Amino acid sequence: MSKPDPRRAHPRRAVAGVDMFCYRASASLVPQMRKNIGQELVDISQGGARVKVTEPVRQGETITIELKDRQSGETFRARGEVRWCASRQAGTLSGHYLGIQFSEVYTPVGQRERFTTGSVPKPPEADIVLKAAEKRSSLRFSVDDYVVTCQRQGGLSSAGLRRNLARQVLDLSRTGTQISVSESLDPGTLVHFTLHLNKLADALEAAGEVRWCRPDATVYRAGLRFVNLPEEKRKMIDFMMKWFAGRSKKS
Numbered sequence: 155m156s157k158p159d160p161r162r163a164h165p166r167r168a169v170a171g172v173d174m175f176c177y178r179a180s181a182s183l184v185p186q187m188r189k190n191i192g193q194e195l196v197d198i199s200q201g202g203a204r205v206k207v208t209e210p211v212r213q214g215e216t217i218t219i220e221l222k223d224r225q226s227g228e229t230f231r232a233r234g235e236v237r238w239c240a241s242r243q244a245g246t247l248s249g250h251y252l253g254i255q256f257s258e259v260y261t262p263v264g265q266r267e268r269f270t271t272g273s274v275p276k277p278p279e280a281d282i283v284l285k286a287a288e289k290r291s292s293l294r295f296s297v298d299d300y301v302v303t304c305q306r307q308g309g310l311s312s313a314g315l316r317r318n319l320a321r322q323v324l325d326l327s328r329t330g331t332q333i334s335v336s337e338s339l340d341p342g343t344l345v346h347f348t349l350h351l352n353k354l355a356d357a358l359e360a361a362g363e364v365r366w367c368r369p370d371a372t373v374y375r376a377g378l379r380f381v382n383l384p385e386e387k388r389k390m391i392d393f394m395m396k397w398f399a400g401r402s403k404k405s
Contacts, residue, residue: 166197166204167272172221176207179216193249195221200270202234202255210250213239217254221269230269232259262303262348262357294325294332295395299352304333304378307344307361321373323349326395328388330362330379338374339364347378351394358390 176192194206203219211217213236221230234256242248259266267273304320319339324332331347339345343364350357362378369375380387 165271166199167270168197169195169221169269169272171224172269173224174205175220176205177218177220178211179218192219196251198270200256200266202237202253203232205252205254207250207252210241211236211239211252213237217252219254223268228265228268230261230266232256232261234258258352260301260350260352262301262350262359265303265348293395294327295398296325297323297349297351297394297398301350301352302333303346303348304335304362305346306339307346319345320347324375326391328380328383328391330365330377332375332377334370334373335367335376336373338369339367339376341366344381345378347380354394354397356390358387358394360387 172195174192174195175190177188177190191207191209191211192205193208196204196206198204198221205219215236216233217236218231218233223229234254236252237255238253240251242251261269300323302320302323303318305318319335319337321334321336324334326332326349331349333347341364345362345364346359347362348357348359360383361381363381365377365379367374367376
């Protein structure tokens, strides 16, 4: 039995009012039914979590953890390695405990902080000064295996949380993106766009202006122009384009 490492790079916090699910990675090449072994979230930080589970788990195993806030419905999902495991056989704290160090966090930046630090990210400024419209001179490309959010700037739901309107990313470029959304958006509407590729550690966050929006089957298709996007974010998009281009050549 391994003992917990007392050194912590990130402060941990207890989170109330959430449902937790934990799944072990399967060694089989054939898809397996996931078995939830989660019992209780003890605490969490930006770098990992301490959880109570229903069965013993070995150090070094890979665990996926999913959290859902019962009130808002917001979710958190991450994968990590079991750094320590401990079992208690008696008393009120009896059970199996794990220390998980996150290696991949699938929840977009901004939403994950609600769970890991308890902070509510500041909405993008509503009085953004728009630069002159850019002509479309950038190549567009498609992405896959991602989590996307698109929220009206300053738009709050009845629960006090901004609602995600995005359904799918249709294409992406250095100057903007085409997405499907759940409701119509007026041209000129300012939104906050976040794209997290599940295989990459960082996320693309950008303010956007709706240039056009039209019905498309049961959803709407909208074109967003990125507003005042910093050069480092454009370089991130360049990296994404090269990465997807490299994957298509291999397949």
